[in-house]
Amino acid sequence: MNDSYEDYYLETVEPCEEQGYHNVQHFLHVYVHSIICILGFVGNILVILTYAFYKRTKSMTDVYLLNVAIADILFVVALPLIIFSEQSDWALGTWSCKLLRGIYSINLYSGILLLACISLDRYLAIVQARRSFRLRSRTLVYSYLICGAVWFMALLLSLPTFIYFERYKPSNGQSHLSSENDRNQTNSRNNADGSEYLVTLPGDWYTFQEKQYVCDWFFKENHTARQMKTLVPSTQVAVGFCLPLLVMAFCYSQVVFTLLRAKNFQRHKAVRVVLTVVLVFIACHLPYNVALLYDTITMFFLKECSDHEHLRLALILTKSLAYLHCCLNPLLYAFVGVNFRNHFRKIVEDAWCLGKRYIGARRSSRNTSEAYLSSRRSVDSAAYDNATSFTM
Amino acid sequence: MDRLCTGALLFILILSNFVQETQTARCCLQYKKIPVRCAHLKGYTIQDTRRHCDLMAIIFQTTNGKFFCADPLMPWTQERVTCLMQKAARMKNVQPNF
Numbered sequence: 001m002n003d004s005y006e007d008y009y010l011e012t013v014e015p016c017e018e019q020g021y022h023n024v025q026h027f028l029h030v031y032v033h034s035i036i037c038i039l040g041f042v043g044n045i046l047v048i049l050t051y052a053f054y055k056r057t058k059s060m061t062d063v064y065l066l067n068v069a070i071a072d073i074l075f076v077v078a079l080p081l082i083i084f085s086e087q088s089d090w091a092l093g094t095w096s097c098k099l100l101r102g103i104y105s106i107n108l109y110s111g112i113l114l115l116a117c118i119s120l121d122r123y124l125a126i127v128q129a130r131r132s133f134r135l136r137s138r139t140l141v142y143s144y145l146i147c148g149a150v151w152f153m154a155l156l157l158s159l160p161t162f163i164y165f166e167r168y169k170p171s172n173g174q175s176h177l178s179s180e181n182d183r184n185q186t187n188s189r190n191n192a193d194g195s196e197y198l199v200t201l202p203g204d205w206y207t208f209q210e211k212q213y214v215c216d217w218f219f220k221e222n223h224t225a226r227q228m229k230t231l232v233p234s235t236q237v238a239v240g241f242c243l244p245l246l247v248m249a250f251c252y253s254q255v256v257f258t259l260l261r262a263k264n265f266q267r268h269k270a271v272r273v274v275l276t277v278v279l280v281f282i283a284c285h286l287p288y289n290v291a292l293l294y295d296t297i298t299m300f301f302l303k304e305c306s307d308h309e310h311l312r313l314a315l316i317l318t319k320s321l322a323y324l325h326c327c328l329n330p331l332l333y334a335f336v337g338v339n340f341r342n343h344f345r346k347i348v349e350d351a352w353c354l355g356k357r358y359i360g361a362r363r364s365s366r367n368t369s370e371a372y373l374s375s376r377r378s379v380d381s382a383a384y385d386n387a388t389s390f391t392m
Numbered sequence: 393m394d395r396l397c398t399g400a401l402l403f404i405l406i407l408s409n410f411v412q413e414t415q416t417a418r419c420c421l422q423y424k425k426i427p428v429r430c431a432h433l434k435g436y437t438i439q440d441t442r443r444h445c446d447l448m449a450i451i452f453q454t455t456n457g458k459f460f461c462a463d464p465l466m467p468w469t470q471e472r473v474t475c476l477m478q479k480a481a482r483m484k485n486v487q488p489n490f
Contacts, residue, residue: 013424013461015439015451170443219442226441299446302422 016305021313028320029083036320040076040327044069046344047334054343060143061125064118065334067147071111072326078104079323089213094167097215102162109154109240111326115281116244117146118333122274123251127258157239160232166218226300233296241289245281252278277332284325288318420449420461427468428454430475438464 047069051062082100090097121143124132219225252274259267259274291314298311334340420439432454439449439461450462450469462469 011424011426012458013420013422014459015418015420015449015461017418168443214444216444222441222448229441229446302447305421308421 016308018309018312021316024313024316028316032320033079033083033323036323036327037076037080040072043327043330044073044076046347047330048073050334050340050344050347054347058140060121060140061118063140063143063147064114064121065340067150068111068114068118068329068333071107071114072329074103075107075111075326078107085215090167090215094215097167098162098165101165101215102158105158105161106151106154108236109157110151111329112240112244112285113150113154114147115329115333116247117150119248119251119255122255127251127254153239157235160228164217164219164228165215167213167215168218169212170214170216229299230296233292237289237293237296241285245285248278248281273332273336280328280332281325283321284328285322288315288322291315291318419445420447420451422461423449423463423466424460428452428460428472430472430479431455433472433476436473436476 047065051066051069078100082104085092085096085100217225217229219228256271256274259270264270291311295311295315335344434453434455434457436453437451439445439447439451441448448464450464450473451459452462452472453459462472464470
């Protein structure tokens with residue numbers, strides 16, 4: 001008896017207790033994510049407003065930038081809702097779980113894929129300038145089609161999330177118990193998944209401290225679980241990072257070469273903008289994707305609890321860094337363009353004037369503002385607009 | 393601008409009230425190599441990969457209330473599971489006497 005107890009104490013392989021990183025997550029949720037949400041919301045709403053009132057989407061780039069802003073704004077709206085739902089036990093039910101996670105995933109994909117489209121558009125405009133002139137003159141339809149395709153593809157890639165995310169209590173598996181002081185009825189029956197268990201308890205003896213609901217993967221079969229758990233993150237790394245990165249690397253390197261050959265006094269600024277765009281993309285998304293890839297590769301390997309915890313911490317931290325990208329997009333893509341800035345300046349001036357007038361004459365403000373806006377719009381639409389949205 | 397800042401501050405304050413500790417979970421990430429006698433075992437749970445755990449495992453509970461993970465493919469694990477089932481079956485026959 002003694003020796004086997006010694007064996008037991010010599011090697012204890014208990015289930016790993018996930019620490020949850022309450023302090024880290026609390027800090028991220030309260031400070032980092034809320035700031036990302038606020039900045040992202042303000043920045044992207046300004047982009048959308050500018051397009052809605054002043055700058056009609058006339059070029060391919062405009063359509064893409066507007067769609068990126070829409071994707072980012074849905075993302076920053078979904079993020080606090082997800083945090084609130086996590087805290088409130090997903091009280092709105094399994095549909096809120098599926099919907100919020102799904103929307104989040106769609107916007108993640110569409111946002112990043114649209115950035116690749118923008119790089120392709122700039123490549124066509126600058127490197128293939130002559131060839132693309134004819135093409136770009138009737139491209140608005142194409143750009144709508146491409147955006148539609150991107151959103152559809154994002155939806156397709158997010159389908160597993162819609163299908164397999166469920167709200168459930170994370171008690172694990174089925175309990176099988178035989179003990180002397182067990183007063184529960186013993187029954188032999190077949191479980192839904194075909195596993196027969198002899199003794200069941202109303203309350204699991206292997207219970208977890210928490211009885212909260214989570215919104216996470218939930219599969220009916222083990223083999224589907226294994227497939228999806230590898231397929232979904234690897235698709236995310238491949239389509240949500242590697243593909244856009246390759247497209248951007250190719251397009252922007254060609255753009256930079258072309259710009260450096262040209263004798264434009266603004267070329268250095270443009271090159272700087274291009275490099276910033278690419279570097280910020282890499283800085284934000286590379287760490288998370290490396291962590292995600294490592295997690296996916298080692299998912300079915302045996303590992304130490306501490307290694308698992310470190311990896312989880314790395315995933316949590318790098319994910320927040322990736323979130324940051326959505327509030328940088330307005331700065332990197334829209335406000336960096338001199339045209340866009342001019343339009344934006346007008347919107348600020350007009351808003352200021354409107355505010356003054358509103359205070360002055362409340363009754364007539366509505367009519368005048370509408371007239372003012374429409375006149376402004378017609379002036380603007382006749383004004384300059386070129387495809388090089390990133391001339392500073 | 394002031395209003396924006398106040399709004400942002402309010403948002404953070406509301407958020408900080410809502411954000412509490414999130415759930416923790418337990419999963420087996422390794423298997424015990426040295427077998428434990430059936431006499432020292434009380435029950436077992438199957439850990440499958442259908443939820444957030446990624447490994448298949450049998451979690452045994454010992455008579456002194458501790459848990460350990462075992463490889464479901466190891467012969468000794470299967471023997472202990474059979475042994476526990478037999479124990480349960482014996483108890484099923486004994487129980488009506490209570």
